[in-house]
Amino acid sequence: xxxxxxxxxxxxxxxxxxxxxxxxxxxxxxxxxxxxxxxxxxxxxxxxxxxxxxxxxxxxxxxxxxxxxxxxxxxxxxxxxxxxxxxxxxxxxxxxxxxxxxxxxxxxxxxxxxxxxxxxxxxxxxxxxxxxxxxxxxxxxxxxxxxxxxxxxxxxxxxxxxxxxxxxxxxxxxxxxxxxxxxxxxxxxxxxxxxxxxxxxxxxxxxxxxxxxxxxxxxxxxxxxxxxxxxxxxxxxxxxxxxxxxxxxxxxxxxxxxxxxxxxxxxxxxxxxxxxxxxxxxxxxxxxxxxxxxxxxxxxxxxxxxxxxxxxxxxxxxxxxxxxxxxxxxxxxxxxxxxxxxxxxxxxxxxxxxxxxxxxxxxxxxxxxxxxxxxxxxxxxxxxxxxxxxxxxxxxxxxxxxxxxxxxxxxxxxxxxxxxxxxxxxxxxxxxxxxxxxxxxxxxxxxxxxxxxxxxxxxxxx
Ligand SMILES: Nc1nc2c(ncn2[C@@H]2O[C@H](COP(=O)(O)OP(=O)(O)OP(=O)(O)O)[C@@H](O)[C@H]2O)c(=O)[nH]1
Ligand SMILES: [Mg+2]
Numbered sequence: 001x002x003x004x005x006x007x008x009x010x011x012x013x014x015x016x017x018x019x020x021x022x023x024x025x026x027x028x029x030x031x032x033x034x035x036x037x038x039x040x041x042x043x044x045x046x047x048x049x050x051x052x053x054x055x056x057x058x059x060x061x062x063x064x065x066x067x068x069x070x071x072x073x074x075x076x077x078x079x080x081x082x083x084x085x086x087x088x089x090x091x092x093x094x095x096x097x098x099x100x101x102x103x104x105x106x107x108x109x110x111x112x113x114x115x116x117x118x119x120x121x122x123x124x125x126x127x128x129x130x131x132x133x134x135x136x137x138x139x140x141x142x143x144x145x146x147x148x149x150x151x152x153x154x155x156x157x158x159x160x161x162x163x164x165x166x167x168x169x170x171x172x173x174x175x176x177x178x179x180x181x182x183x184x185x186x187x188x189x190x191x192x193x194x195x196x197x198x199x200x201x202x203x204x205x206x207x208x209x210x211x212x213x214x215x216x217x218x219x220x221x222x223x224x225x226x227x228x229x230x231x232x233x234x235x236x237x238x239x240x241x242x243x244x245x246x247x248x249x250x251x252x253x254x255x256x257x258x259x260x261x262x263x264x265x266x267x268x269x270x271x272x273x274x275x276x277x278x279x280x281x282x283x284x285x286x287x288x289x290x291x292x293x294x295x296x297x298x299x300x301x302x303x304x305x306x307x308x309x310x311x312x313x314x315x316x317x318x319x320x321x322x323x324x325x326x327x328x329x330x331x332x333x334x335x336x337x338x339x340x341x342x343x344x345x346x347x348x349x350x351x352x353x354x355x356x357x358x359x360x361x362x363x364x365x366x367x368x369x370x371x372x373x374x375x376x377x378x379x380x381x382x383x384x385x386x387x388x389x390x391x392x393x394x395x396x397x398x399x400x401x402x403x404x405x406x407x408x409x410x411x412x413x414x415x416x417x418x419x420x421x422x423x424x425x426x427x428x429x430x431x432x433x434x435x436x437x438x439x440x441x442x443x444x445x446x447x448x449x450x451x452x453x454x455x456x457x458x459x460x461x462x
Pocket of ligand 2: 280
Protein backbone atom coordinates (compact mmCIF):
# COMPACT_ATOMS: atom_id res chain seq x y z
CA UNK A 1 0.00 0.00 0.00
CA UNK A 2 2.91 2.30 0.74
CA UNK A 3 4.77 4.43 -1.79
CA UNK A 4 2.22 4.00 -4.54
CA UNK A 5 -0.18 6.62 -3.25
CA UNK A 6 -0.87 9.37 -5.75
CA UNK A 7 -3.64 11.65 -4.76
CA UNK A 8 -4.82 14.11 -7.33
CA UNK A 9 -6.80 16.15 -4.87
CA UNK A 10 -5.23 18.94 -2.90
CA UNK A 11 -6.28 19.47 0.70
CA UNK A 12 -6.21 22.49 2.98
CA UNK A 13 -6.78 23.12 6.69
CA UNK A 14 -6.04 25.56 9.45
CA UNK A 15 -3.40 23.71 11.48
CA UNK A 16 -3.41 25.95 14.55
CA UNK A 17 -6.07 25.84 17.28
CA UNK A 18 -9.07 28.07 16.78
CA UNK A 19 -9.36 31.36 18.65
CA UNK A 20 -7.44 34.53 19.34
CA UNK A 21 -3.74 33.97 18.76
CA UNK A 22 -0.80 35.82 17.28
CA UNK A 23 -0.41 33.61 14.24
CA UNK A 24 -2.49 31.03 12.40
CA UNK A 25 -0.93 28.41 10.13
CA UNK A 26 -2.78 27.19 7.05
CA UNK A 27 -1.44 24.12 5.37
CA UNK A 28 -2.06 23.01 1.77
CA UNK A 29 -0.91 19.62 0.46
CA UNK A 30 -1.20 18.10 -3.00
CA UNK A 31 -0.32 18.64 -6.62
CA UNK A 32 -2.14 21.98 -6.92
CA UNK A 33 -0.67 23.57 -3.76
CA UNK A 34 1.85 25.84 -5.47
CA UNK A 35 -0.54 26.77 -8.26
CA UNK A 36 -3.16 27.77 -5.66
CA UNK A 37 -0.66 29.91 -3.76
CA UNK A 38 0.20 31.68 -7.01
CA UNK A 39 -3.46 32.55 -7.51
CA UNK A 40 -3.90 34.23 -4.11
CA UNK A 41 -0.45 35.65 -3.32
CA UNK A 42 0.82 39.13 -4.22
CA UNK A 43 4.48 38.09 -4.45
CA UNK A 44 5.87 36.39 -7.55
CA UNK A 45 6.94 33.00 -6.26
CA UNK A 46 8.56 31.63 -9.40
CA UNK A 47 11.81 33.28 -8.52
CA UNK A 48 11.57 32.46 -4.84
CA UNK A 49 13.54 29.63 -3.42
CA UNK A 50 11.91 26.61 -1.89
CA UNK A 51 11.90 26.32 1.93
CA UNK A 52 12.40 30.05 2.39
CA UNK A 53 9.87 32.35 4.01
CA UNK A 54 8.25 34.58 1.39
CA UNK A 55 6.67 37.86 2.44
CA UNK A 56 3.51 39.00 0.69
CA UNK A 57 -0.21 39.65 0.79
CA UNK A 58 -3.10 37.24 0.44
CA UNK A 59 -5.29 38.75 -2.25
CA UNK A 60 -8.68 37.65 -3.49
CA UNK A 61 -8.24 36.68 -7.19
CA UNK A 62 -11.72 38.08 -8.01
CA UNK A 63 -11.66 41.61 -6.65
CA UNK A 64 -7.93 41.97 -5.84
CA UNK A 65 -8.77 43.07 -2.27
CA UNK A 66 -5.91 42.17 0.10
CA UNK A 67 -7.00 40.05 3.06
CA UNK A 68 -3.82 39.94 5.14
CA UNK A 69 -0.07 40.36 5.11
CA UNK A 70 1.53 36.96 5.61
CA UNK A 71 4.58 34.78 5.28
CA UNK A 72 4.40 31.70 3.10
CA UNK A 73 6.72 28.79 2.44
CA UNK A 74 6.86 26.08 -0.21
CA UNK A 75 8.07 22.53 0.43
CA UNK A 76 8.20 20.51 -2.77
CA UNK A 77 7.56 16.76 -2.90
CA UNK A 78 8.92 14.51 -1.61
CA UNK A 79 10.65 16.61 1.03
CA UNK A 80 7.63 17.63 3.04
CA UNK A 81 5.55 16.27 5.93
CA UNK A 82 3.08 14.55 3.60
CA UNK A 83 5.59 13.73 0.88
CA UNK A 84 3.53 15.89 -1.52
CA UNK A 85 3.95 19.53 -2.55
CA UNK A 86 3.11 21.47 0.59
CA UNK A 87 2.48 25.18 1.08
CA UNK A 88 2.22 26.75 4.52
CA UNK A 89 0.83 30.21 5.10
CA UNK A 90 1.44 32.06 8.36
CA UNK A 91 -1.30 34.65 8.72
CA UNK A 92 -2.53 36.65 11.68
CA UNK A 93 -4.66 34.60 14.06
CA UNK A 94 -8.19 35.20 15.31
CA UNK A 95 -11.71 33.99 14.86
CA UNK A 96 -12.43 35.35 11.36
CA UNK A 97 -9.30 35.93 9.28
CA UNK A 98 -7.87 32.38 9.07
CA UNK A 99 -11.30 31.08 8.05
CA UNK A 100 -11.56 33.67 5.27
CA UNK A 101 -8.16 32.65 3.90
CA UNK A 102 -9.23 29.00 4.18
CA UNK A 103 -12.34 29.77 2.15
CA UNK A 104 -10.26 31.57 -0.49
CA UNK A 105 -7.92 28.58 -0.81
CA UNK A 106 -10.86 26.22 -1.02
CA UNK A 107 -12.48 28.41 -3.72
CA UNK A 108 -9.17 28.26 -5.60
CA UNK A 109 -9.29 24.46 -5.93
CA UNK A 110 -8.39 22.76 -2.64
CA UNK A 111 -10.64 20.49 -0.64
CA UNK A 112 -11.04 21.10 3.10
CA UNK A 113 -9.09 18.30 4.82
CA UNK A 114 -10.66 15.75 7.13
CA UNK A 115 -9.20 14.78 10.52
CA UNK A 116 -5.63 13.50 10.30
CA UNK A 117 -5.53 13.63 6.50
CA UNK A 118 -2.07 15.18 6.33
CA UNK A 119 -0.61 12.48 8.56
CA UNK A 120 -2.52 9.79 6.68
CA UNK A 121 -0.89 11.01 3.47
CA UNK A 122 2.50 11.01 5.23
CA UNK A 123 1.91 7.34 6.09
CA UNK A 124 0.63 6.38 2.63
CA UNK A 125 3.60 8.10 1.02
CA UNK A 126 6.04 6.19 3.23
CA UNK A 127 7.21 9.20 5.26
CA UNK A 128 6.46 7.32 8.48
CA UNK A 129 5.04 3.96 9.45
CA UNK A 130 1.63 3.48 11.04
CA UNK A 131 2.88 3.31 14.64
CA UNK A 132 4.72 6.59 14.11
CA UNK A 133 1.68 8.20 12.50
CA UNK A 134 -0.44 7.14 15.47
CA UNK A 135 2.03 8.72 17.88
CA UNK A 136 1.43 12.14 16.32
CA UNK A 137 -2.08 12.34 17.81
CA UNK A 138 -0.69 11.21 21.17
CA UNK A 139 1.84 14.02 21.13
CA UNK A 140 -0.89 16.55 20.52
CA UNK A 141 -3.28 15.12 23.11
CA UNK A 142 -0.70 14.25 25.79
CA UNK A 143 -1.92 15.27 29.24
CA UNK A 144 1.27 14.59 31.14
CA UNK A 145 5.03 14.69 30.67
CA UNK A 146 5.13 10.90 30.94
CA UNK A 147 2.52 10.55 28.19
CA UNK A 148 4.42 12.96 25.98
CA UNK A 149 7.69 11.08 26.48
CA UNK A 150 6.03 7.85 25.32
CA UNK A 151 4.48 9.52 22.28
CA UNK A 152 7.82 11.09 21.30
CA UNK A 153 9.59 7.74 21.71
CA UNK A 154 7.03 6.16 19.42
CA UNK A 155 7.39 8.91 16.81
CA UNK A 156 11.16 8.49 16.84
CA UNK A 157 10.60 4.85 15.81
CA UNK A 158 11.41 3.11 19.11
CA UNK A 159 8.25 1.00 18.97
CA UNK A 160 8.70 0.22 15.27
CA UNK A 161 12.31 -0.86 15.92
CA UNK A 162 11.16 -3.16 18.68
CA UNK A 163 8.43 -4.69 16.49
CA UNK A 164 10.85 -5.10 13.58
CA UNK A 165 13.32 -6.87 15.86
CA UNK A 166 10.59 -9.35 16.86
CA UNK A 167 9.79 -9.79 13.18
CA UNK A 168 13.42 -10.43 12.23
CA UNK A 169 13.69 -13.10 14.90
CA UNK A 170 10.51 -14.84 13.73
CA UNK A 171 11.64 -14.52 10.11
CA UNK A 172 14.80 -16.49 10.95
CA UNK A 173 12.64 -19.35 12.16
CA UNK A 174 10.30 -18.97 9.18
CA UNK A 175 13.21 -19.19 6.74
CA UNK A 176 14.35 -22.41 8.40
CA UNK A 177 10.86 -23.96 8.14
CA UNK A 178 10.46 -22.86 4.51
CA UNK A 179 13.81 -24.46 3.71
CA UNK A 180 12.60 -27.69 5.30
CA UNK A 181 9.45 -27.58 3.16
CA UNK A 182 11.72 -27.81 0.12
CA UNK A 183 12.95 -31.20 1.40
CA UNK A 184 9.71 -32.73 2.66
CA UNK A 185 10.96 -36.29 2.62
CA UNK A 186 13.40 -35.63 5.44
CA UNK A 187 12.48 -35.16 9.11
CA UNK A 188 13.70 -32.04 10.81
CA UNK A 189 17.11 -32.65 12.29
CA UNK A 190 16.66 -32.99 16.09
CA UNK A 191 19.35 -30.38 16.75
CA UNK A 192 17.65 -27.91 14.38
CA UNK A 193 14.32 -28.70 15.99
CA UNK A 194 15.64 -28.03 19.49
CA UNK A 195 17.22 -24.82 18.29
CA UNK A 196 13.94 -23.61 16.73
CA UNK A 197 12.09 -24.56 19.88
CA UNK A 198 14.46 -22.57 22.10
CA UNK A 199 14.46 -19.59 19.78
CA UNK A 200 10.68 -19.35 19.68
CA UNK A 201 10.42 -19.82 23.45
CA UNK A 202 12.78 -16.88 23.94
CA UNK A 203 10.76 -14.68 21.57
CA UNK A 204 7.56 -15.70 23.37
CA UNK A 205 9.04 -14.67 26.72
CA UNK A 206 10.09 -11.31 25.35
CA UNK A 207 6.74 -10.75 23.68
CA UNK A 208 5.05 -11.50 26.96
CA UNK A 209 7.20 -9.02 28.87
CA UNK A 210 6.47 -6.35 26.31
CA UNK A 211 2.70 -7.02 26.27
CA UNK A 212 2.72 -6.62 30.06
CA UNK A 213 4.02 -3.05 29.73
CA UNK A 214 0.54 -2.08 28.51
CA UNK A 215 -0.75 -2.09 32.11
CA UNK A 216 1.58 0.79 32.90
CA UNK A 217 1.43 2.31 29.43
CA UNK A 218 -2.32 2.82 29.47
CA UNK A 219 -2.05 4.49 32.87
CA UNK A 220 0.67 6.80 31.55
CA UNK A 221 -1.46 7.74 28.56
CA UNK A 222 -4.96 7.92 30.06
CA UNK A 223 -4.37 8.62 33.73
CA UNK A 224 -5.57 6.69 36.75
CA UNK A 225 -9.13 6.79 38.05
CA UNK A 226 -8.49 7.47 41.74
CA UNK A 227 -11.10 7.60 44.51
CA UNK A 228 -10.47 9.48 47.75
CA UNK A 229 -12.50 7.65 50.39
CA UNK A 230 -12.97 7.43 54.15
CA UNK A 231 -15.54 8.04 56.84
CA UNK A 232 -16.94 11.60 57.23
CA UNK A 233 -14.80 14.53 58.38
CA UNK A 234 -11.37 12.90 58.03
CA UNK A 235 -10.22 15.51 55.47
CA UNK A 236 -10.96 13.97 52.06
CA UNK A 237 -12.06 17.23 50.48
CA UNK A 238 -9.14 19.03 52.13
CA UNK A 239 -6.84 16.46 50.53
CA UNK A 240 -8.42 16.99 47.11
CA UNK A 241 -7.89 20.74 47.48
CA UNK A 242 -4.28 20.22 48.55
CA UNK A 243 -3.51 18.04 45.51
CA UNK A 244 -5.29 20.45 43.14
CA UNK A 245 -3.66 23.45 44.80
CA UNK A 246 -7.03 25.23 44.82
CA UNK A 247 -10.14 25.38 47.00
CA UNK A 248 -12.24 23.25 44.72
CA UNK A 249 -14.36 21.31 47.25
CA UNK A 250 -16.26 22.62 50.26
CA UNK A 251 -14.48 21.85 53.51
CA UNK A 252 -16.29 22.14 56.85
CA UNK A 253 -16.13 20.70 60.37
CA UNK A 254 -19.62 19.24 59.95
CA UNK A 255 -19.43 15.52 59.12
CA UNK A 256 -21.28 14.69 55.90
CA UNK A 257 -20.36 17.88 54.02
CA UNK A 258 -19.61 16.29 50.65
CA UNK A 259 -22.67 14.68 49.11
CA UNK A 260 -22.15 14.49 45.36
CA UNK A 261 -18.76 13.35 44.11
CA UNK A 262 -16.29 15.79 42.54
CA UNK A 263 -13.95 14.73 39.75
CA UNK A 264 -10.83 16.68 38.74
CA UNK A 265 -7.61 15.95 36.86
CA UNK A 266 -4.29 16.54 38.52
CA UNK A 267 -0.71 15.99 37.43
CA UNK A 268 1.36 14.27 40.13
CA UNK A 269 5.06 13.94 39.30
CA UNK A 270 4.23 13.60 35.60
CA UNK A 271 1.35 11.18 36.07
CA UNK A 272 -2.29 12.12 35.46
CA UNK A 273 -4.73 11.25 38.22
CA UNK A 274 -8.45 11.58 37.69
CA UNK A 275 -9.26 12.30 41.32
CA UNK A 276 -12.72 11.73 42.75
CA UNK A 277 -13.62 13.22 46.13
CA UNK A 278 -16.49 11.22 47.60
CA UNK A 279 -18.98 11.53 50.43
CA UNK A 280 -17.84 10.22 53.82
CA UNK A 281 -18.99 6.63 54.17
CA UNK A 282 -21.12 5.82 57.26
CA UNK A 283 -24.52 4.37 58.08
CA UNK A 284 -27.07 7.11 57.84
CA UNK A 285 -30.83 7.44 57.73
CA UNK A 286 -30.66 10.79 55.97
CA UNK A 287 -31.80 10.27 52.38
CA UNK A 288 -29.49 12.61 50.47
CA UNK A 289 -26.43 11.60 52.46
CA UNK A 290 -27.33 7.95 51.81
CA UNK A 291 -27.33 8.62 48.05
CA UNK A 292 -23.87 10.16 48.44
CA UNK A 293 -22.62 7.11 50.36
CA UNK A 294 -23.96 4.77 47.64
CA UNK A 295 -22.21 6.88 45.01
CA UNK A 296 -18.96 6.71 46.98
CA UNK A 297 -19.22 2.93 47.10
CA UNK A 298 -19.80 2.74 43.35
CA UNK A 299 -16.81 5.04 42.74
CA UNK A 300 -14.65 2.63 44.74
CA UNK A 301 -15.71 -0.16 42.41
CA UNK A 302 -14.92 1.93 39.30
CA UNK A 303 -11.53 3.18 40.45
CA UNK A 304 -8.13 1.69 39.69
CA UNK A 305 -6.52 3.27 42.71
CA UNK A 306 -7.85 4.33 46.11
CA UNK A 307 -6.59 6.87 48.62
CA UNK A 308 -8.11 5.96 51.99
CA UNK A 309 -8.03 8.86 54.44
CA UNK A 310 -7.95 8.56 58.25
CA UNK A 311 -8.18 11.25 60.90
CA UNK A 312 -4.89 10.80 62.78
CA UNK A 313 -6.15 12.82 65.75
CA UNK A 314 -8.67 10.11 66.64
CA UNK A 315 -8.49 6.41 67.24
CA UNK A 316 -9.59 4.07 64.49
CA UNK A 317 -13.24 3.12 64.86
CA UNK A 318 -15.68 0.70 63.27
CA UNK A 319 -16.56 3.20 60.53
CA UNK A 320 -12.93 3.24 59.31
CA UNK A 321 -12.87 -0.56 59.32
CA UNK A 322 -16.16 -0.66 57.45
CA UNK A 323 -14.66 1.43 54.64
CA UNK A 324 -11.45 -0.63 54.62
CA UNK A 325 -13.53 -3.77 54.12
CA UNK A 326 -14.85 -2.29 50.88
CA UNK A 327 -11.31 -2.06 49.50
CA UNK A 328 -10.39 -5.71 49.19
CA UNK A 329 -8.29 -6.45 46.06
CA UNK A 330 -7.89 -2.72 45.34
CA UNK A 331 -4.59 -0.94 44.90
CA UNK A 332 -4.74 1.34 47.96
CA UNK A 333 -2.68 3.68 50.10
CA UNK A 334 -3.62 4.97 53.56
CA UNK A 335 -3.27 8.66 54.32
CA UNK A 336 -3.14 9.51 58.02
CA UNK A 337 -4.32 13.12 57.97
CA UNK A 338 -4.21 15.93 60.54
CA UNK A 339 -0.65 15.20 61.59
CA UNK A 340 -0.46 18.81 62.82
CA UNK A 341 -2.69 17.72 65.74
CA UNK A 342 -2.00 15.33 68.61
CA UNK A 343 -1.86 11.91 66.98
CA UNK A 344 -4.03 9.30 68.68
CA UNK A 345 -4.27 6.76 65.87
CA UNK A 346 -2.72 3.30 66.27
CA UNK A 347 -1.87 2.32 62.71
CA UNK A 348 -1.05 -1.26 63.67
CA UNK A 349 -4.81 -1.79 63.71
CA UNK A 350 -4.94 -1.41 59.93
CA UNK A 351 -1.94 -3.59 59.04
CA UNK A 352 -4.33 -6.37 58.11
CA UNK A 353 -5.61 -4.14 55.32
CA UNK A 354 -2.65 -1.96 54.30
CA UNK A 355 1.06 -2.73 54.50
CA UNK A 356 3.20 -0.26 56.44
CA UNK A 357 5.01 1.02 53.33
CA UNK A 358 1.68 2.18 51.90
CA UNK A 359 0.90 4.47 54.82
CA UNK A 360 1.79 8.16 54.78
CA UNK A 361 1.27 10.94 57.35
CA UNK A 362 0.17 14.37 56.15
CA UNK A 363 -1.57 17.53 57.14
CA UNK A 364 -3.99 18.53 54.42
CA UNK A 365 -4.39 21.77 56.35
CA UNK A 366 -0.78 23.01 56.19
CA UNK A 367 0.58 20.81 53.39
CA UNK A 368 3.06 18.89 55.54
CA UNK A 369 3.92 15.52 53.98
CA UNK A 370 2.77 16.58 50.52
CA UNK A 371 5.88 15.36 48.65
CA UNK A 372 5.92 12.05 50.55
CA UNK A 373 2.31 11.56 49.54
CA UNK A 374 3.01 12.31 45.85
CA UNK A 375 5.94 9.92 45.86
CA UNK A 376 3.87 7.17 47.46
CA UNK A 377 1.11 7.71 44.88
CA UNK A 378 3.38 7.41 41.82
CA UNK A 379 5.34 4.54 43.39
CA UNK A 380 2.17 2.61 44.13
CA UNK A 381 0.80 3.09 40.61
CA UNK A 382 3.89 2.79 38.43
CA UNK A 383 6.43 1.34 40.81
CA UNK A 384 9.19 3.68 39.71
CA UNK A 385 10.11 7.10 38.51
CA UNK A 386 8.77 7.32 34.98
CA UNK A 387 10.35 10.59 34.00
CA UNK A 388 14.07 10.12 33.68
CA UNK A 389 16.83 10.56 31.15
CA UNK A 390 16.52 7.16 29.51
CA UNK A 391 12.82 6.41 29.56
CA UNK A 392 11.63 2.89 28.88
CA UNK A 393 9.21 2.14 26.09
CA UNK A 394 5.70 1.10 27.13
CA UNK A 395 2.79 -0.07 25.02
CA UNK A 396 0.14 2.64 25.24
CA UNK A 397 -2.31 1.58 22.49
CA UNK A 398 -4.81 -1.23 22.88
CA UNK A 399 -4.52 -1.83 19.12
CA UNK A 400 -0.82 -2.60 19.47
CA UNK A 401 -1.42 -4.78 22.50
CA UNK A 402 -4.06 -6.81 20.63
CA UNK A 403 -1.84 -7.32 17.58
CA UNK A 404 1.06 -8.40 19.80
CA UNK A 405 -1.20 -10.80 21.70
CA UNK A 406 -2.37 -12.32 18.42
CA UNK A 407 1.23 -12.65 17.25
CA UNK A 408 2.07 -14.30 20.58
CA UNK A 409 -0.77 -16.80 20.23
CA UNK A 410 0.28 -17.84 16.72
CA UNK A 411 3.90 -18.22 17.72
CA UNK A 412 2.75 -20.27 20.67
CA UNK A 413 0.79 -22.52 18.32
CA UNK A 414 3.89 -22.88 16.19
CA UNK A 415 5.72 -24.05 19.30
CA UNK A 416 3.05 -26.69 19.96
CA UNK A 417 3.15 -27.71 16.29
CA UNK A 418 6.87 -28.30 16.43
CA UNK A 419 6.59 -30.18 19.72
CA UNK A 420 3.79 -32.37 18.40
CA UNK A 421 5.59 -32.83 15.07
CA UNK A 422 2.70 -31.48 13.04
CA UNK A 423 3.09 -30.72 9.34
CA UNK A 424 5.58 -28.13 8.14
CA UNK A 425 2.74 -26.31 6.36
CA UNK A 426 0.93 -25.76 9.64
CA UNK A 427 4.13 -24.49 11.24
CA UNK A 428 4.73 -22.16 8.33
CA UNK A 429 1.16 -20.87 8.45
CA UNK A 430 1.36 -20.05 12.17
CA UNK A 431 4.61 -18.16 11.70
CA UNK A 432 3.17 -16.25 8.73
CA UNK A 433 0.17 -15.21 10.86
CA UNK A 434 2.43 -14.08 13.71
CA UNK A 435 4.41 -11.96 11.23
CA UNK A 436 1.22 -10.49 9.76
CA UNK A 437 -0.04 -9.41 13.16
CA UNK A 438 3.25 -7.68 13.89
CA UNK A 439 3.01 -6.07 10.44
CA UNK A 440 -0.37 -4.60 11.43
CA UNK A 441 1.32 -2.47 14.07
CA UNK A 442 3.73 -0.80 11.69
CA UNK A 443 1.14 -0.72 8.89
CA UNK A 444 2.67 -3.18 6.41
CA UNK A 445 -0.56 -5.10 6.73
CA UNK A 446 -3.49 -2.73 6.78
CA UNK A 447 -6.85 -1.83 5.29
CA UNK A 448 -9.04 1.24 4.80
CA UNK A 449 -11.27 0.47 7.81
CA UNK A 450 -8.32 0.38 10.15
CA UNK A 451 -6.83 3.57 8.70
CA UNK A 452 -10.23 5.27 8.92
CA UNK A 453 -10.49 4.32 12.58
CA UNK A 454 -7.00 5.53 13.43
CA UNK A 455 -7.05 8.86 11.60
CA UNK A 456 -10.60 9.82 12.57
CA UNK A 457 -9.25 10.36 16.11
CA UNK A 458 -6.98 13.13 14.83
CA UNK A 459 -7.71 16.81 14.81
CA UNK A 460 -8.18 18.62 11.54
CA UNK A 461 -5.01 20.20 10.19
CA UNK A 462 -2.64 17.45 11.35
N1 LIG B 1 -6.10 20.32 62.04
C1 LIG B 1 -6.43 19.83 60.82
N2 LIG B 1 -7.70 19.90 60.41
C2 LIG B 1 -7.99 19.39 59.19
C3 LIG B 1 -7.01 18.82 58.36
N3 LIG B 1 -7.61 18.40 57.22
C4 LIG B 1 -8.90 18.72 57.34
N4 LIG B 1 -9.15 19.31 58.52
C5 LIG B 1 -10.43 19.80 59.04
O1 LIG B 1 -11.31 18.70 59.18
C6 LIG B 1 -12.64 19.07 58.85
C7 LIG B 1 -13.21 18.18 57.77
O2 LIG B 1 -12.49 18.37 56.56
P1 LIG B 1 -13.09 17.98 55.16
O3 LIG B 1 -12.00 18.10 54.17
O4 LIG B 1 -14.36 18.69 54.90
O5 LIG B 1 -13.40 16.43 55.45
P2 LIG B 1 -14.16 15.38 54.54
O6 LIG B 1 -13.51 14.07 54.79
O7 LIG B 1 -14.22 15.83 53.13
O8 LIG B 1 -15.59 15.38 55.20
P3 LIG B 1 -17.01 14.93 54.56
O9 LIG B 1 -17.15 15.60 53.22
O10 LIG B 1 -17.96 15.44 55.55
O11 LIG B 1 -16.99 13.47 54.49
C8 LIG B 1 -12.55 20.55 58.46
O12 LIG B 1 -12.87 21.35 59.57
C9 LIG B 1 -11.10 20.73 58.07
O13 LIG B 1 -10.65 22.07 58.23
C10 LIG B 1 -5.66 18.76 58.84
O14 LIG B 1 -4.72 18.28 58.22
N5 LIG B 1 -5.45 19.29 60.08
MG1 LIG C 1 -15.78 16.25 51.92
